[in-house]
Amino acid sequence: xxxxxxxxxxxxxxxxxxxxxxxxxxxxxxxxxxxxxxxxxxxxxxxxxxxxxxxxxxxxxxxxxxxxxxxxxxxxxxxxxxxxxxxxxxxxxxxxxxxxxxxxxxx
Numbered sequence: 589x590x591x592x593x594x595x596x597x598x599x600x601x602x603x604x605x606x607x608x609x610x611x612x613x614x615x616x617x618x619x620x621x622x623x624x625x626x627x628x629x630x631x632x633x634x635x636x637x638x639x640x641x642x643x644x645x646x647x648x649x650x651x652x653x654x655x656x657x658x659x660x661x662x663x664x665x666x667x668x669x670x671x672x673x674x675x676x677x678x679x680x681x682x683x684x685x686x687x688x689x690x691x692x693x694x695x
Contacts, residue, residue: 593630603630607663611671615679620645622656622674626666639663641670647677 596603604627612619626641643656654677658669 596630599631604628605630609667611674613674613679620679620681624667624670624674626663626670628663637661639666641666643670643674645679646681647674647679649680651680 592605593603607626607628609624609626611622611624613622623644624641625644626639629638629640637659639660639662641658641660646653646655648654654673656670656673656676658666658671658673660666660669
């Protein structure tokens, strides 16, 4: 269903369809679940970047905090770029039960 894009009246509204993914990231004391949200914009700000993917956690927290993300002209491209960035750095946050975030806590 692509007609959802026509409900946007003005590009400044930045209407986007959300797509959700989940992946497990291994770290020193186990693994943590990362949720990735890909936004598919009705109207791209640039002509070739209509998908933006961002993970819900920060990596490399003890040195310089980094939140994995990626832009692309396709959903697969944005997701691939975000995953590539997710794999680059270590998770250095507080200890959690494997793949189970604490209720109400930010990863």
